[in-house]
Amino acid sequence: MADLAAPAIVAQVFDAVPLATIIIDQQGIIQAFSKRAEQMFGYSAADIVGKNIAVLTPPHVAAHHDSYLANHARTGERRIIGANRIEMARHHAGHNFPVELNVSPLNLGDRAGYVGFLRPVGGSDLQQREARSMLAELAQASRVSAMGALATAIAHELNQPLTNIANFTQGLSNLVSKQDEFKGRDEVLRILGNCSSQAVRAGQLLHRLRDFVKGGQPVTEPSRVSELVRDAAALAMINGYKRTIHMAHDIPADLPMVDVDRLQAQQVLFNLLRNAFEAVDAEHGGRHEIFISARDTGDGFVQINVEDEGPGIAQEIADSLFESFVTTKGGGMGVGLAICKQIVESYGGRIGVEQSSNLHGAAFHFTLPIVPGPTGAGD
Structure with missing residues (x-):
């Protein structure tokens, strides 16, 4: 019976995993790099094993990656351990690209380490599902915010014309009221009064709409x-x-x-x-x-x-x-x-x-x- 713990068999299984797989020690030094990881990052395992995992991250992450690992070793605080998340990675050619990442603790025998499973965001429909969901959420927020901004702008632009309508109507009403011989004066005054009150009411509704759009505290x-x-x-x-x-x-x-x-x-x-x-x-x-x-x-x-x-x-x-x-x-x-x-x-x-x-x-x-x-x- 074959020894399933034999290095050759372990290596075959490691490279057969359908995700890019990287193993690092607690200091962030790469211990193993699968063939799919080679294809994803453009490095050969021979070139990358022994280097710090920070070389596979953008510069702003690389500068602090060691401190993140040290903080986890010291406090046990999990920032990226155990959950799927989207991160930015860095290719050997120098460009950054998004990946879906899952990191788990790993026992390397006499020391602790981590294994990371990665897949590029943007490949198959399954790989893009989470990204599309997040983009849809942002798009929905954008539409809601856009309508709020539109409502606020409309309220602001219409407020002055409505105020003018109410003022002009009231002025005309005052002039008509002084014309004792004006035929149908009472009916005209009633209509002008309705025009003025409706313009005022429309202005008040717009004020409430603008206050509603601007009001409400976000959940911070x-x-x-x-x-x-x-x-x-x-x-x-x-x-x-x-x-x-x-x-x-x-x-x-x-x-x-x-x-x-x-x-x-x-x-x-x-x-x-x-x-x-x-x-x-x-x-x-x-x-x-x-x-x-x-x-x-x-x-x-x-x-x-x-x-x-x-x-x-x-x-x-x-x-x-x-x-x-x-x-x-x-x-x-x-x-x-x-x-x-x-x-x-x-x-x-x-x-x-x-x-x-x-x-x-x-x-x-x-x-x-x-x-x-x-x-x-x-x-």
């Missing part, structure tokens, strides 16, 4: 900026941009956590990233750079920046860019940035755009509130 929770950026970037890059866009990050490890509704914050980042992708995609040829950074502003907020190397924003529309129905796209509706502004300002934050000093395109920036108290420390 402490969130790590690095995770918000990671999740939004993974979703934004799914639809074909990973081969033409290189995304770099500068998210400090000690950045305070922010107190936001995660889906709303991701919606803002998602919108800004897709705008940036479309801006650089319009600049023909080659690969393009997107740079995401974050910093503590020192006044209770974290500022997140999204910079691109596209054509930038013309100064004449920069100040009005976040208003409803203002757009730089030929087929755009001009509500995406208005949605971003509405979300950011609901947290007391600010949003704006300027020229990027790094990439010379547009540099969008917005702020989110830091979690008050000790919970806010550390990203």
Whole structure:
């Protein structure tokens, strides 16, 4: 009977697993690398075994990966252990791409380790199911927010004409009331009174609609900026941009956590990233750079920046860019940035755009509130 523990048989089983499989020790050093992992990352097992797993992650993750492993070994806190999640990985050729990842603890005999199972997001329908579900959730949130922004804009635009109608009708009513010989005066005054009261009523309904759209507090929770950026970037890059866009990050490890509704914050980042992708995609040829950074502003907020190397924003529309129905796209509706502004300002934050000093395109920036108290420390 064959010894099922024989190294040759174990190696065959390891390479037969239909997912990219990577084994690391507690220090993050790669111990085994399956054939599917070779195909996914472009490294041979001979080249990668013995290196730190951080080489397979984007630079902003690689800089802190060892500290994540050390924190898990010290505290047992599970950030990615035991649950399927979408992460960004880095190919040998230098581009980032989203993967579905599941990590489990592993006993390596005399020491602890981990085994990771990965598959690319964007292959079969089954592999894309979770990503499509998340994109559908964001799309639904975008539609709801767009309708809210539309309702607010309509309420604002119609309020003044309705006020004028009520005032003019009341003025005309006053003039008619002074004409004693005006035939049918009482009936005209009744009709004018109805016109005025209905205009006032319509204005009050619009005020209530605007207050309803603007009102209501989001469900907030402490969130790590690095995770918000990671999740939004993974979703934004799914639809074909990973081969033409290189995304770099500068998210400090000690950045305070922010107190936001995660889906709303991701919606803002998602919108800004897709705008940036479309801006650089319009600049023909080659690969393009997107740079995401974050910093503590020192006044209770974290500022997140999204910079691109596209054509930038013309100064004449920069100040009005976040208003409803203002757009730089030929087929755009001009509500995406208005949605971003509405979300950011609901947290007391600010949003704006300027020229990027790094990439010379547009540099969008917005702020989110830091979690008050000790919970806010550390990203």
